[in-house]
Amino acid sequence: MKNYTIVLAYFLLLTPFLSAQNITGFSSENADAQRQLESQIRNLIDPDAFKSHLYALSSEPHIAGTPESQRVIQYIGDAMQSAGLEVNFYDYDVLLAEPGMVEITLELDEPLLLQNREKEYKQDPWSSHPALTHGWNAYSGSGKVSSEVIYVNYGRLEDFQKIDSLGINLEGKIVLARYGGNFRGFKAKYAEEAGAIGLIIFTDPANSGFKLGDIYPDGPFNDASAIQRGSLLTLDYYGDPLTPFEVALPLDHPDSPVRKKIEEVALPKIPVAPIGYGAAYEILSRMEGQNVPEDWQGGFDFQYSVQGGPDLLVTLEVQQEREIKRITNITGTIKGRDFPDEWVIIGCHHDAWTFGAADPNSGTAMMLSLSDVLGELLEGGWQPKRSIVFAHWDAEEFGLIGSVEWVEHHLEELMAKTVVYLNSDMSVTGPNFRASGTPSLHSAIMEAATAVIHPDTQLNLLEYWLRGSQSEEPSFGRLGSGSDFVPFVHRAGIPSAQISMSGRVPVYHSAFDNLFFYEQFIDSHFVYGATLAEYYGVLATRFANADIIPYDPLRTASVLEQKIEEVTEIAGKDIFEATNLPELVDLLGEQAGFYNSLLNIFPKNDGLRDENLQQLNSILIGKERQFIVEEGLEFRPWLRNVFLSPDPLQGYAAWALPAYRYAIEMNLLDDLYHMHKTHQTHTQILMDLIISLSELNELMR
Ligand SMILES: [Zn+2]
Structure with missing residues (x-):
């Protein structure tokens, strides 16, 4: 092994002994002040405050670009304003899509219209909210197509290659793919490239339904009606589809860029729609072709087939408008006393496919609880050395649009000033402390985890993270794609992390990602949210107050x-x-x-x-x-x-x-x-x- 691996081991051995008094990057004197600040944060963080923010944020569906989303934006701005932060709004005009209409019909003797809304449950008052939409995939093509169906497993590149090797032609067919295995946009892209005329994406019981445990509303797993909504964007760039590399400033702004025409952008041309496994059962159980390869079998107990056969006709109709709409990011800043031009940024999107109780607003509520507390300390005369910025992004769900436009807007400045970006999308979904991120942040993330106690035990978050593991090191994931860290890491090169109290949200992007689900299956007493707010408070103020920024x-x-x-x-x-x-x-x-x-x-x-x-x-x-x-x-x-x-x-x-x-x-x-x-x-x-x-x-x- 290389000699610095030994140095690393030595360093790790030493750290626990030192950490009783020291904090990496702090002089002894400043470390004492930091510990004091951390205990003040601990005392002020309040699960009830987290709860009330979460209730305010998730009380109605709030898709980006809608009046409901506007209310959420206002709420976030007001909350940070009254906490004493300096609040700014950033408007952009970007290409979004509307739910429009989706109809999937099985052409039996008596045509069968497949269900594409979630069921309403008495226990769950949110499930009957009038503003809920049917299931849809943003940026689907529009049109009405009718054909026999072919099942392509997850719709990954290798699945389409397999179909090809079986000698099956997808030209003119409607393709049926299950969720999982890749980003849904690639299912559409590969289906279209193979000549398919339509795509239906379903949730399989094996991946997040009854095969895994009790289903909604008795358990957290998907019932037959739950539908995963989501965007289909897979462009060569992120953000607004019409303004690659440029800032989608409002149309009436003097510097508003010349936008691409919608036809110039590689959006899906074929109609695409998602369904739950109840609707999928109606199709799958009637298919009569050859048996699927073994690992393509899903969770229903009948044998899955690759082809539906010529007698099983499905009609898929999607009519969807793509439209330029206004989106708004909100930032709240606590100015640094010594180095106002060095920024610690915490971010989470605020838009959601439905209520967004878990995705994303558990993160939003966590951030607002923390900005309340830091605002209170600010009022008492405290100030961090560096600036702390709370950023709430819009239209993440459509393709990371708000954060990308903001990063493109401030690219040079961000690259010069940002110390760290901490992403908290969907960050409270259970009891398990988890982190992914840039390697140079790992040590600081672990060290901060020793300063916060897990609410279910007497263990600190690091000990809890390592529970049952043979290793002395927790495992850190890498930041690929899928949330607002993308422009920070991949475009601006800013060290970033996504840190969460993590669990499972099988009902992700469905009507059941609501407060009933959250209280029943995630965090009944809102303590995981409060714990994570405390942790983000510790980590963010360490980066903001350190004498030497604790990169490793x-x-x-x-x-x-x-x-x-x-x-x-x-x-x-x-x-x-x-x-x-x-x-x-x-x-x-x-x-x-x-x-x-x-x-x-x-x-x-x-x-x-x-x-x-x-x-x-x-x-x-x-x-x-x-x-x-x-x-x-x-x-x-x-x-x-x-x-x-x-x-x-x-x-x-x-x-x-x-x-x-x-x-x-x-x-x-x-x-x-x-x-x-x-x-x-x-x-x-x-x-x-x-x-x-x-x-x-x-x-x-
Ligand atoms: Zn999210």
Whole structure:
């Protein structure tokens, strides 16, 4: 093993002993003040405040661009205003879609209209809310089509390849795909590319229905009527479909950009609609073709078939308007006392497909509870050293639109000023503390987790996270796609994390993501929401108040080492053989280990003066942007982070070292010129990182 792995182990061993008094990046004196602040936050966080925000936010369906959503925007603005934050609204005019009409008919002797609304339950008063819509997928094509059906499992690339290898032609057929396995937009894209004329996406009982446990409203799993709504956007860029790389300023704004025409954008052309498994049963159980491959069988106990047969005709009609509408992000800022131009940003979207009790507004309520508390401290004379910004994004559900437009709007400024972005989308869904994010944040996230007690036990959140695990380290996920961290990580190169109290929400994007579900199956006493607010308070104020921003470069080096191995394995040969990348990663690890040991003795090092610290922090912030390449990644120039990208083939997942992954997928490994260029870019980035770290070490000594 490489020697810095040993340094890492040493560092981890040491940390628990030090952490009794010390907080990484704080002088001893400031650490005491920080601990005091944290206990004030702990005392002020109130589950009832969380509850009342959640009730106010989730009392009616509030899809982006609607009057109901406008009320939520107003509520968030008012709440932060009265907490004493500096509130700003950011309007953009972007392409959204409307539910329109969806009708799916089984052409039997007596035509059978399939159900596409959720059932109403007496126990759940929200389920009969008059503003609930039928099931729909945003940006579906419009039209009425009729044909026999073909089942394509999850509708992943490999599923369509399988269909092809079975000799089945999808030309002119309606395709039936189950949810799961990839982002739903790819199901539509691949179906359309295969010549299908329509797509029906269903929830299978095996993936989130009765096969897993008690169903709604007796249990949390989907009943036969629950429908997962959701967007179908899969463009080469994120945000507003009509203004790639530009800011979708309001149409009447003097700098409003020239927009693309809707016809110029690669939106789905075929009609697409989602259904629950009750409706899916009506189709699946009547299909009469060949048996599906074994792993395509879903949760019903009859044998699934690939073809429906020529006698089983389905008619699918979708009429959907795509329209430019106004969306609004809201930010609330607490100005930093010493470094107002260094920002700690916490963000969550506010729009929802239905009530959004879990997705996203458990996160919104968590943020508002915390901004209440920090506002109260502000009133008492407290101020963080750096600024803390609470950002509430609009139209995430349509394609991360609000956050992307805002990042595009402020790109240079954000890159210069942002210390960290903490995403809290859908962040309270159960008792399990979880985090994903940029490696340089892992240590700070873990350390902050030792400062908060889990409400169900006497364990702190880190201990709870590690419960039952053999490992001394919790596992961190990577940030691929699927929420508002995307523009921060992949376009601006800002270290980001998504941290949550996590559980399961099988009814995600259905009418049952409401307060009845939340209280019954997630957090009856609203304590997980309050605990997470306390945790975000601790973590955000640590980043805001630290003398030295607590990034951990050793994690970056060690994850890079792993990724080089991972990519080598996927390539099936040593693609780094002719380069010095592995050696550079070693060198980076050495410098980073040295940096960490200096950081560890920092509390006792009073030789560091304020101007050193200021210089140190600005190098630290700059160093975190070094994975960004100006011109963007070759396969998708909107993405600019060479460390990580969303998987362009499946959606939610992530690619580490994406330029290499792309070269593997596209068979470019033998293209010497191409590989030389790729190696060169990565070599330069690593050398710059090493230089930054040695500068830091020079300053720290
Ligand atoms: Zn969400």
